[in-house]
Amino acid sequence: MKFDAVIIGGGLAGLICGIKLGEAGLRCAIVSRGQSALHFSSGSLDLLSHLADGTPVEDIESGLCELINQSPLHPYARVGASGVLDYADQTEALLARAGLTLQGHWRYAHSRLTPLGQWRKAWLSQQDAPCAPLSGKRIRVVGIAGFLDFEPLMVAEGLKRQGIEADTAELALPALDALRQNPSEFRSVNIARMLDDPRFTPQLLQELTTLASGYDTLLLPAVIGLEQPELPAQLQQALPCALNFIPTLPPSVPG
Numbered sequence: 001m002k003f004d005a006v007i008i009g010g011g012l013a014g015l016i017c018g019i020k021l022g023e024a025g026l027r028c029a030i031v032s033r034g035q036s037a038l039h040f041s042s043g044s045l046d047l048l049s050h051l052a053d054g055t056p057v058e059d060i061e062s063g064l065c066e067l068i069n070q071s072p073l074h075p076y077a078r079v080g081a082s083g084v085l086d087y088a089d090q091t092e093a094l095l096a097r098a099g100l101t102l103q104g105h106w107r108y109a110h111s112r113l114t115p116l117g118q119w120r121k122a123w124l125s126q127q128d129a130p131c132a133p134l135s136g137k138r139i140r141v142v143g144i145a146g147f148l149d150f151e152p153l154m155v156a157e158g159l160k161r162q163g164i165e166a167d168t169a170e171l172a173l174p175a176l177d178a179l180r181q182n183p184s185e186f187r188s189v190n191i192a193r194m195l196d197d198p199r200f201t202p203q204l205l206q207e208l209t210t211l212a213s214g215y216d217t218l219l220l221p222a223v224i225g226l227e228q229p230e231l232p233a234q235l236q237q238a239l240p241c242a243l244n245f246i247p248t249l250p251p252s253v254p255g
C-alpha cells in the first residue's frame with residue numbers, strides 16, 4: 001500500500017482534508033480511532049453565532065470583523081475575515097460535490113429549532129431540519145413512547161411560549177416494541193436502523209398520515225434516514241403537510 005499522505009484523525013477536519021487531497025489526485029489514508037465529534041453533531045454547521053462578549057451575530061460578515069476587533073488572538077483573526085469567508089465558500093461547494101444538500105449560506109445565517117424548542121443561529125443545516133419560519137400555523141411534535149433522548153413536550157412548550165400553536169402526539173409502531181424492552185438500546189441510531197427497514201415503511205407512512213391530519217407541520221425526532229437517506233424525502237412527498245426532523249441527544253443520526 002502506497003499513499004501520498006496519511007491523515008491522523010477521521011473527524012470533520014480529517015475527512016475534509018482527505019476529500020480535498022483525493023480531489024487533487026493524491027492517494028491518502030485516514031487513520032482514526034474512537035468516535036469523532038460528528039457522532040454528537042446536530043447536523044447543523046456553525047460559523048459564527050455569538051461574539052466573545054456574548055452579542056448574538058445576525059450577519060456573519062460584519063460579525064467576523066467585530067469578532068476580530070474584540071478578540072485579535074481568535075483563530076478567525078489569524079485567518080482574516082475574507083479568508084474565513086473564502087473557506088466557507090469552498091466548504092459549501094465541497095459539501096455540495098459530496099452530495100450533501102444543505103440549506104443556508106454564510107450570507108444568510110438562519111435559525112434552527114433546538115430539542116428545547118428554542119431557536120439557534122446556524123450557517124448550514126440539513127434540508128429537512130426545522131428552520132424559521134416553520135411551515136403553517138398548526139404544529140404537531142411527535143415523540144416515541146420510551147425514547148428518552150427526545151422530549152416532545154419540551155419542544156411544544158418552547159414553541160407555545162413564542163405564540164406558535166403546537167401540541168404533541170406519539171408515534172405508535174408495534175415494530176419498535178422489541179427494541180423498547182431494553183431502554184439502554186432504545187437510542188436514536190438503533191431506532192433509525194429499524195425505521196429505515198423498508199418492511200416498516202408502509203406502517204410508518206400510515207401512522208404519520210394519521211398524525212398529520214389537520215396539521216401544517218409534523219416535527220419528528222431525527223431517527224429516520226440513517227441507512228436509507230432518501231426515506232425522509234419519500235415520506236415528505238407522501239404526506240399532506242411539512243415534515244421536519246429535530247436532532248436528538250447523542251448519538252446523533254444527522255451528525
Ligand SMILES: Cc1cc2nc3c(=O)[nH]c(=O)nc-3n(C[C@H](O)[C@H](O)[C@H](O)COP(=O)(O)OP(=O)(O)OC[C@H]3O[C@@H](n4cnc5c(N)ncnc54)[C@H](O)[C@@H]3O)c2cc1C
Nearest residue numbers: 009010011012013032033034035036037040041042045046
Ligand atoms: C457534543 C458535541 C456536539 C457538537 N455539535 C456541533 C454542531 O451541531 N455543529 C457544529 O458545527 N459543530 C458541533 N460541534 C463541534 C464540531 O463537531 C467540531 O468542531 C468538529 O467536529 C471538530 O472536528 P475535528 O476533526 O477537528 O475533531 P474530531 O471530530 O474530534 O475528530 C478527531 C478524530 O481523531 C481521532 N484521533 C485523535 N487522536 C488520534 C490518534 N492519535 N490516532 C488516531 N485517531 C485519533 C479521534 O478519536 C476522532 O475520531 C460539536 C462538538 C461536540 C463535542
